[in-house]
Amino acid sequence: MSQSQLLFTPVAVGRHLLRNRFVMAPMTRSRAIDETGAPDDLVAAYYAQRASAGLIISEGVFPSAMGKGYVRTPGIETEAQIAAWRRIAAAVHEQGGKIFMQIMHCGRISHPTLLPDGATPVAPSAIKPEGQAWTSAGQVDYVTPRALRTEEIAGVIGEYRRATRQALAAGFDGVELHAASGYLPEQFLSSGSNRRDDQYGGSVENRARFILETLAAMADEAGGDRVGIKISPEMNYNSITDAAPRETYTYLVEQLRPLGLAYLHVTQFGAETDYHALLRPRFPGAYLLGGGLDQVKAETALAENRADACVFGASFLANPDLPERFRQHAPLNTPDSATFFTSGAKGYTDYPSLGGSGA
Numbered sequence: 319m320s321q322s323q324l325l326f327t328p329v330a331v332g333r334h335l336l337r338n339r340f341v342m343a344p345m346t347r348s349r350a351i352d353e354t355g356a357p358d359d360l361v362a363a364y365y366a367q368r369a370s371a372g373l374i375i376s377e378g379v380f381p382s383a384m385g386k387g388y389v390r391t392p393g394i395e396t397e398a399q400i401a402a403w404r405r406i407a408a409a410v411h412e413q414g415g416k417i418f419m420q421i422m423h424c425g426r427i428s429h430p431t432l433l434p435d436g437a438t439p440v441a442p443s444a445i446k447p448e449g450q451a452w453t454s455a456g457q458v459d460y461v462t463p464r465a466l467r468t469e470e471i472a473g474v475i476g477e478y479r480r481a482t483r484q485a486l487a488a489g490f491d492g493v494e495l496h497a498a499s500g501y502l503p504e505q506f507l508s509s510g511s512n513r514r515d516d517q518y519g520g521s522v523e524n525r526a527r528f529i530l531e532t533l534a535a536m537a538d539e540a541g542g543d544r545v546g547i548k549i550s551p552e553m554n555y556n557s558i559t560d561a562a563p564r565e566t567y568t569y570l571v572e573q574l575r576p577l578g579l580a581y582l583h584v585t586q587f588g589a590e591t592d593y594h595a596l597l598r599p600r601f602p603g604a605y606l607l608g609g610g611l612d613q614v615k616a617e618t619a620l621a622e623n624r625a626d627a628c629v630f631g632a633s634f635l636a637n638p639d640l641p642e643r644f645r646q647h648a649p650l651n652t653p654d655s656a657t658f659f660t661s662g663a664k665g666y667t668d669y670p671s672l673g674g675s676g677a
């Protein structure tokens with residue numbers, strides 16, 4: 319088989335057989351979310367347009383209102399939210415696609431104005447991140463979060479369990495734990511944001527415990543073969559730092575083995591360490607490689623057996639028919655970053671497909 323065909327071959331990912339090796343990356347779009355935190359029909363249209371991916375991973379979805387970190391982002395906590403997501407899963411399935419829900423608790427990357435009753439964001443430790451939150455009043459400085467008490471942590475893990483159950487009830491094909499980009503799971507994992515002295519802090523075994531217990535709860539609900547995890551070693555986004563990232567991620571990935579997860583999704587940008595080379599051999603399930611891919615890089619990664627499937631973010635956002643464009647070596651639409659997080663159809667469902675226009 320020629321290298322250019324590899325993206326178009328089916329691949330097993332946990333319980334599912336994907337029709338090709340294109341994965342649409344999870345992307346927050348802060349769009350069309352009504353006041354109940356439920357996505358509307360425009361969101362369904364957006365995902366349905368992109369259903370020719372082998373797998374869509376949804377935008378980050380908060381498991382509980384305390385996990386919300388950005389304006390106009392959706393949840394999977396209430397009946398109204400579940401009902402809304404049910405229409406989206408159905409719209410993707412009608413097009414023959416598959417969709418996992420990314421469960422995203424932002425932890426300290428939030429702001430009291432985004433949280434119930436103006437609550438202080440929670441985190442492993444009371445360490446304020448650099449930067450500003452995106453709120454309905456524009457960008458405002460982050461605040462110092464409140465450190466979760468040891469006895470509260472089981473409750474937070476329970477929220478991920480319930481979110482998993484509810485995503486499946488909404489018809490999703492599986493769930494992804496967002497343990498990348500400096501949100502709550504990575505805040506626990508990383509030495510710079512976790513100064514705890516209980517069983518969830520200190521040694522790498524303790525710092526990884528939150529992620530491992532959360533995944534165990536999610537796998538208990540869904541079966542490990544419908545659960546994936548996303549990590550982004552050394553991306554250092556959202557003020558994340560770790561004293562020994564190679565050791566941290568090697569340990570974490572080795573501990574995933576007994577969970578029988580569907581996939582490990584790794585985004586790498588810029589780090590000196592080749593994390594794909596380091597981590598892929600240590601993980602028995604499907605390996606999803608992402609971060610700055612174009613057609614040639616993706617085909618090369620598959621040909622060199624560095625990945626089982628390739629994850630495309632901005633290029634899928636701007637090209638609803640990305641697989642067909644690659645097949646034809648057609649020109650690509652350019653992503654418009656000015657409309658990544660704005661409201662409405664512009665820059666969302668109006669990117670044209672080949673030979674047609676956006677909805």
Ligand SMILES: Cc1cc2nc3c(=O)[nH]c(=O)nc-3n(C[C@H](O)[C@H](O)[C@H](O)COP(=O)(O)O)c2cc1C
Nearest residue numbers: 343344345346377378585609610611630631632658
């Ligand atoms: C608009 C936008 C929103 C994003 N939101 C999320 C998110 O909610 N969850 C997540 O894990 N990554 C998110 N990302 C990161 C992407 O999943 C992906 O890792 C990144 O864009 C790199 O892939 P690319 O170079 O193909 O775009 C976002 C990226 C973009 C462009």
